[in-house]
Amino acid sequence: MSLRSFASLAALFICVGCKGYRERPPVFPENESRWAIPLHEPLTRRNPFVWAEMQGVAPADGAAPPTLTALLLVDSGSWTNCLDAAMFQRLGVELESDSSILSIDAAGRKRPWQGGVVPRMRLGGLELRDNLFALIAEHGLLGRNMLDAYPWEIDLDRGVFVVGAAPYTGADAATLSMTRRDRGHYVEVHLGDEHLLMEFDTGASFTAVDDGVAREAKFERVPLKVPKVMSQVFGKTRVEAIYAAEVAFGGVHGGKVPLVPIKMERGGALNQKVVGLFGFDAMARFRFRVEPGDVVQFRPRADLLATARARIERWPWVPRCADAPGCATAEARPDGDDLALKFTYHGAYDAPVAFLFACVDASGHVDHDLDFIRVSRARAAAGEADEVRFGPVEPADRAWLERARGRCDRVALLDVNHLRPGEPAPERPAFGYARSVLASTFDR
DSSP: OOGGGTSOTTTTOEEESOOGGGGOOOBOOSSOOOEEEEBSSTTTOSSOEEEEEEEOOOOTTOOOOOEEEEEEEEOTTOSSEEEOHHHHHHHTOOOEEEEEEEEEOTTOOEEEEEEEEEEEEEETTEEEEEEEEEEOSSOOEEOHHHHTTSOEEEETTTTEEEETOOOOOSTTOEEEEEEEETTEEEEEEEETTEEEEEEEOTTOSSEEEEHHHHHHTTOEEEEEEEEEEEEETTEEEEEEEEEEEEEEETTEEEEEEEEEEEOOOOOSTTTTTEEEEEOHHHHTTEEEEEETTTEEEEEEOOOTTTTHHHHHTTSTTSOOOSSSGGGEEEEEEEETTEEEEEEEEOSOBOSOEEEEEEEEOTTSOBOTTSOEEEEEESOBOTTOEEEEEEOSSSHHHHHHHHHHTTTOSEEEEEEEEOOOTTOOOOSSOEEEEEOOTTOSOSOO
């Protein structure tokens, strides 16, 4: 793992001298003001991703414009939308370059701004026109030239990214002022007994805190099983331990989160106070809403079983069954040292799909520290069933079974998703594991 995995793409694309149309928002529909866009794998992804259907530039021969479907990261730390070179090429979008505007990457390298305009983009039911994207070397993302147009919300329980989100009301909501400075958005985070100013960055997978600040705050130190070399803006660091602290906003608590130590080089009145990145692993403990640059609101997460139907049915292509959200059920049958699971599909899925099942403990709660079970299929007909036996032969199964003993009272369907980009549709049902974003361990 590198710090690149949680040092946001935003930090990798800071723009100097960006003015005028370089920051322009896309054109939104005029007759609507709220759109709920399905998130991809909201319970296991370390960052929020949405599927985008993009339409490029029509060729001169009159043929239909090229199209591209891709996952885009919702990145509050990036000043603009971004695509990589291959995406621009596939869409037939000509790149422009402006040497008067410099982008600065995480290593401090400066280069002229490059980018282009994608004529149309659809995110769920939201269609946008004249979408400005900058060129980066990584996967695509939605940045603040799109995000700053409306208040927005990430609701992992329902599995949606809401553009035009209404304010939270009620005693269970905490509202904090957000500081806007130098193209960054900052929020004061309550970690343990400390109130720390941190960059608010959904593109950062993990929360990171200056090592000296973490030691002074006496945060709990957690040794890693295997030391990691992590790269960041100021160089590479060998990390042998992380920190952990309780995260809260007002009376809204999110539990204990891992804190990756980094070295911060700070300058200026504000930057002297900024001690790290508030990353998505900590945000995922909450449902949250952002009024860009003004306030951010947090409220507690809901029960995953109670919200399963709304989350699964965020996709219009999921079959509806009155007795079973997603029209899929699971049965667990212990058999000596083995565990047999039977998955039954009561409705038809006509395209490749991945089902996410979880163990539910005797108290009726989802066990986030026990990996979820992922079942992928090319399609599923109503009445079909899969049965898999978890035995002590395969190392992954053996490790999962050891952790599951006494903790898996029953199995429930939590979510349904498209297959991941580049994942082939399996000829036979494929079984694997997926880690919850709310898992308490960092390096397993």
